[in-house]
Amino acid sequence: MSRRRHSDEGDAGSQPHKRRRTSEPIEIEDRLESLICRVGEKSTSSLESNLEGLAGVLEADLPNYKGKILRILCAVARLLPEKLTVYTTLVGLLNARNYNFGGEFVEAMIRQLKETLKSNLYSEALYLVRFLNDLVNCHVIAAPSMVAMFENFVSVTQEEDIPQVRSDWYVYAVLSSLPWVGKELYEKKDVEMDRLFNQIEGYLKYRQKTHVPMLQVWTAEKPHPQEEYLDCLWAQVQKLKKDRWQERHILRPYIAFDSVLCEALQHNLPPFTPPAHSDDAVYPMPHVVFRMFDYTDAPEGPVMPGSHSVERFVIEENLHCIIKSHWRERKTCAAQLLSYPGKNKIPLNYHIVEVIFGELFQLPSPPHIDVMYTALLIELCKLQPGSLPQVLAQATEMMYMRLDTMNTICIDRLINWFSHHLSNFQFRWSWDDWADCLTQDIEKPKPKFVKEVLEKCMRLSYHQRIVDIVPPSFSALIPANPVCSYKYEEETECPLPGLAMATTVSNAIKNRASNEEILIVLKDVPNPNQDDDDDEGDGFNPLKIEVFLQTLLHLAAKSFSHSFSALAKFHEVLKNLTDSDEGKLHILRVLYEFWRNHPQMISVLVDKLIRTQIVDCAAVANWIFSPEMAHDFTRFYVWEILHSTIRKMNKHVQKIQKELDEAKEKLEKQQNKKVEKQIFLTAETLLFKPHIREHKDDMEKNSEDEEGQLEEQIERLQEKVESAQSEQKNLFLVIFQRFIMLLTEHLVRCETSGVDINTTWYKNCIERLQQIFLMHHVIIQQYMGTLENLLFTAELDHHILAVYQQFCALQL
Amino acid sequence: MSIKLNALFSDSYVDISQYRDQHFKGNRYEQEKLLKQSCTLYVGNLSFYTTEEQVHELFSKSGDVKRIIIGLDKVKKTACGFCFVEYYTRADAENAMRFINGTRLDDRIIRTDWDAGFKEGRQFGRGKSGGQVRDEYRQDYDPARGGYGKLVQKS
Numbered sequence: 001m002s003r004r005r006h007s008d009e010g011d012a013g014s015q016p017h018k019r020r021r022t023s024e025p026i027e028i029e030d031r032l033e034s035l036i037c038r039v040g041e042k043s044t045s046s047l048e049s050n051l052e053g054l055a056g057v058l059e060a061d062l063p064n065y066k067g068k069i070l071r072i073l074c075a076v077a078r079l080l081p082e083k084l085t086v087y088t089t090l091v092g093l094l095n096a097r098n099y100n101f102g103g104e105f106v107e108a109m110i111r112q113l114k115e116t117l118k119s120n121l122y123s124e125a126l127y128l129v130r131f132l133n134d135l136v137n138c139h140v141i142a143a144p145s146m147v148a149m150f151e152n153f154v155s156v157t158q159e160e161d162i163p164q165v166r167s168d169w170y171v172y173a174v175l176s177s178l179p180w181v182g183k184e185l186y187e188k189k190d191v192e193m194d195r196l197f198n199q200i201e202g203y204l205k206y207r208q209k210t211h212v213p214m215l216q217v218w219t220a221e222k223p224h225p226q227e228e229y230l231d232c233l234w235a236q237v238q239k240l241k242k243d244r245w246q247e248r249h250i251l252r253p254y255i256a257f258d259s260v261l262c263e264a265l266q267h268n269l270p271p272f273t274p275p276a277h278s279d280d281a282v283y284p285m286p287h288v289v290f291r292m293f294d295y296t297d298a299p300e301g302p303v304m305p306g307s308h309s310v311e312r313f314v315i316e317e318n319l320h321c322i323i324k325s326h327w328r329e330r331k332t333c334a335a336q337l338l339s340y341p342g343k344n345k346i347p348l349n350y351h352i353v354e355v356i357f358g359e360l361f362q363l364p365s366p367p368h369i370d371v372m373y374t375a376l377l378i379e380l381c382k383l384q385p386g387s388l389p390q391v392l393a394q395a396t397e398m399m400y401m402r403l404d405t406m407n408t409i410c411i412d413r414l415i416n417w418f419s420h421h422l423s424n425f426q427f428r429w430s431w432d433d434w435a436d437c438l439t440q441d442i443e444k445p446k447p448k449f450v451k452e453v454l455e456k457c458m459r460l461s462y463h464q465r466i467v468d469i470v471p472p473s474f475s476a477l478i479p480a481n482p483v484c485s486y487k488y489e490e491e492t493e494c495p496l497p498g499l500a501m502a503t504t505v506s507n508a509i510k511n512r513a514s515n516e517e518i519l520i521v522l523k524d525v526p527n528p529n530q531d532d533d534d535d536e537g538d539g540f541n542p543l544k545i546e547v548f549l550q551t552l553l554h555l556a557a558k559s560f561s562h563s564f565s566a567l568a569k570f571h572e573v574l575k576n577l578t579d580s581d582e583g584k585l586h587i588l589r590v591l592y593e594f595w596r597n598h599p600q601m602i603s604v605l606v607d608k609l610i611r612t613q614i615v616d617c618a619a620v621a622n623w624i625f626s627p628e629m630a631h632d633f634t635r636f637y638v639w640e641i642l643h644s645t646i647r648k649m650n651k652h653v654q655k656i657q658k659e660l661d662e663a664k665e666k667l668e669k670q671q672n673k674k675v676e677k678q679i680f681l682t683a684e685t686l687l688f689k690p691h692i693r694e695h696k697d698d699m700e701k702n703s704e705d706e707e708g709q710l711e712e713q714i715e716r717l718q719e720k721v722e723s724a725q726s727e728q729k730n731l732f733l734v735i736f737q738r739f740i741m742l743l744t745e746h747l748v749r750c751e752t753s754g755v756d757i758n759t760t761w762y763k764n765c766i767e768r769l770q771q772i773f774l775m776h777h778v779i780i781q782q783y784m785g786t787l788e789n790l791l792f793t794a795e796l797d798h799h800i801l802a803v804y805q806q807f808c809a810l811q812l
Numbered sequence: 813m814s815i816k817l818n819a820l821f822s823d824s825y826v827d828i829s830q831y832r833d834q835h836f837k838g839n840r841y842e843q844e845k846l847l848k849q850s851c852t853l854y855v856g857n858l859s860f861y862t863t864e865e866q867v868h869e870l871f872s873k874s875g876d877v878k879r880i881i882i883g884l885d886k887v888k889k890t891a892c893g894f895c896f897v898e899y900y901t902r903a904d905a906e907n908a909m910r911f912i913n914g915t916r917l918d919d920r921i922i923r924t925d926w927d928a929g930f931k932e933g934r935q936f937g938r939g940k941s942g943g944q945v946r947d948e949y950r951q952d953y954d955p956a957r958g959g960y961g962k963l964v965q966k967s
Contacts (some may be wrong), residue, residue: 200946328823328910375911420873424916459869461918560864561880598863607876644876 092138290358490809859956875904887942
């Protein structure tokens with residue numbers, strides 16, 4: 001691993017008085033940046049002494065570098081929320097020494113806040129609001145002006161015709177700042193604060209919460225309710241208020257400087273009006289608070305703060321912020337998490353594990369790529385080998401116990417995490433502890449989970465390894481040996497139709513036959529579906545497809561690369577055979593039949609078939625929902641294939657859109673250049689330059705040609721984009737239609753036979769439908785009109801309609 | 813808007829290493845330019861028995877894999893412990909550098925590094941005996957990489 005690029009000045013924070021080695025402005029600016037960014041990190045001196053020193057250095061640099069210092073401080077306020085109180089203290093000290101600077105900083109922060117809100121950067125805006133609030137504690141901002149800002153925030157709840165997520169954010173901004181500043185604001189302005197509280201309480205009571213079930217990791221209320229985020233925060237703030245704002249967890253360096261800061265003059269926040277709602281505003285989606293531990297789970301050592309304690313909120317916020325800052329560097333991230341200030345008073349490992357899984361299981365999607373969390377947990381285990389692995393094992397055990405009520409999407413992610421994690425630790429696990437799943441129906445969540453985990457473990461190793469790592473009692477859950485099933489293998493008593501043909505094709509391929517030659521050979525394959533009118537024999541012929549593809553796949557079965565080469569070599573033949581929709585569907589059927597024991601191979605081959613345009617995305621969707629696949633319908637790999645297919649479709653549309661945008665830009669540039677040229681040429685000819693007059697006609701013709709070509713290209717691309725978007729929409733419609741058909745069938749059948757609808761299959765299927773909405777919500781938002789008018793109408797069974805309604809509630 | 817703080821957003825796992833391919837056709841500058849844009853990773857310290865399927869499963873965790881080329885012994889034409897993984901996008905390759913590099917595949921810590929791009933011939937080991945150079949001179953016994961180093965075997 002290469003070394004960190006930024007200059008390693010050692011304990012820069014501890015020696016702020018060191019003489020500068022150079023006087024180059026750029027180097028001084030870099031040094032200022034480094035000093036400010038590093039303050040608060042591990043040091044031989046105390047934090048107070050470092051802050052004092054740094055304030056002195058910065059004060060001295062204000063005359064020459066004020067602008068730069070302002071910008072750096074604004075940036076750390078926005079980007080390092082986990083060090084909030086360190087920087088507010090620093091600003092407090094600077095304000096005490098230089099009142100004007102304090103004023104300018106506050107103004108710059110307000111400007112920044114406006115910009116972040118306009119740019120849809122809501123989490124950064126939140127950190128800025130919190131920072132401003134803590135500046136009240138540092139005597140930089142006067143409490144009454146902060147309360148006034150809060151009043152403006154809460155008044156957003158009175159706006160009409162706005163999405164709920166808009167007013168949600170403003171209420172959240174107020175509530176989430178109170179752990180830091182509640183005490184101070186209440187002491188100065190309790191009447192106004194009480195009024196705000198009442199308004200907020202009223203708002204929260206009447207808020208829509210349709211979205212909540214779709215975002216919960218577990219459907220059960222026990223042992224830990226999965227609360228809606230605003231509800232949870234409200235409970236926490238109320239408890240804090242009842243405790244008279246006594247909050248002991250937050251690190252407050254400014255307390256040590258109280259005598260200095262008390263003397264400082266405060267500034268008033270300028271009146272702040274929240275920017276008006278606009279159609280392109282994208283507010284954060286609501287979320288559900290993930291809880292998996294409470295004080296009973298960490299039996300020794302410090303007690304875990306309760307779920308409605310404000311400490312819990314602050315700890316979780318800070319840990320999330322640390323991950324947000326350092327996710328790209330897993331070693332740094334792990335180190336930062338483990339050196340959380342105040343860690344001796346809390347069961348830090350439990351908090352870290354809970355926050356990490358909370359992010360991994362977040363719906364619709366984790367904030368960062370899934371594999372990051374696996375890598376981060378491995379680093380944490382390395383740094384705390386005596387304690388973290390045990391917490392992780394405890395967490396895994398708990399999640400296993402609660403699989404019955406866990407959302408299917410989250411189970412998917414758990415399977416991926418657990419199998420990948422095990423592969424880094426020689427697959428060591430106490431499988432016997434999970435022997436209870438062996439007595440259950442194999443479709444039940446627990447045995448299904450174990451089965452899928454073993455399948456993924458096998459993909460990262462090999463079949464015999466899996467046989468070796470589990471007790472013999474687990475044999476029913478061991479995945480199939482991933483070998484192919486060639487139907488033309490043996491000579492049986494009743495030879496299959498096509499057997500002789502298969503041998504011929506096989507020999508032809510081995511003798512390096514070309515595509516044309518193969519097609520000629522295949523012409524002799526009889527068509528079991530043959531219409532009498534179909535003389536040419538070019539219609540859909542399932543036997544032809546079977547004979548060719550089975551043989552080809554068999555010859556190329558050795559590895560992925562072999563199979564990819566085979567598909568590439570005989571692309572023409574395959575294209576020919578799959579000219580119709582039935583052909584496309586059948587090729588997928590044959591592929592499945594041949595490789596049914598090797599789901600990984602099926603996935604990669606389906607991917608190749610799509611990318612080489614032998615099948616289209618809709619064919620894959622129809623295949624997955626076909627009766628032949630009903631047996632595998634609840635298996636994980638099937639949904640991986642479907643979502644991968646949808647993603648390919650989405651990326652395809654994006655790609656062509658990008659090409660179109662680039663072509664349009666190019667044309668615009670050309671046209672601008674043309675205008676410039678015209679102006680130039682006119683001026684020149686006015687000065688009687690005959691040779692330019694001659695060239696003028698040529699140049700004009702050339703640029704006209706270019707323009708013409710570009711315009712043609714743009715027209716073609718426009719058509720391509722429209723066609724792709726139409727294909728994309730069609731894909732989603734097909735998928736939704738098939739879901740509706742399947743689910744309706746099940747619901748009707750249950751109703752007529754008086755059976756409970758809530759079977760294992762039903763839970764799986766309805767959550768898979770949810771998954772389509774959640775995983776691709778951005779694209780699907782475009783189709784709301786069609787979906788509502790065509791598919792998710794009022795006539796639909798309310799169980800299915802509920803999924804759609806919950807989805808709509810996510811951005812209301 | 814505001815400045816980007818260089819000190820804050822270290823992304824060192826994605827940096828190019830000191831390694832430069834001595835057989836690269838072009839100068840240092842050209843090689844570095846390609847490395848900084850590349851979607852292809854070199855993967856080293858594989859077991860000789862690690863399969864394309866295992867590599868595909870692991871590296872798919874950071875994005876869609878376009879192509880895998882298993883490194884071969886030049887003489888025996890069998891796997892000799894390295895491979896190339898090519899992604900469709902640079903971003904996916906970067907995530908592999910951040911989260912898969914330095915973790916285990918087939919029980920071994922593997923190492924990934926940027927590659928300037930696969931060219932025919934680069935799938936072969938460059939050691940005198942046909943495998944990788946590192947297997948020529950190493951002194952340790954590694955059962956997953958043919959046992960002792962070639963030099964030790966010959967003595």
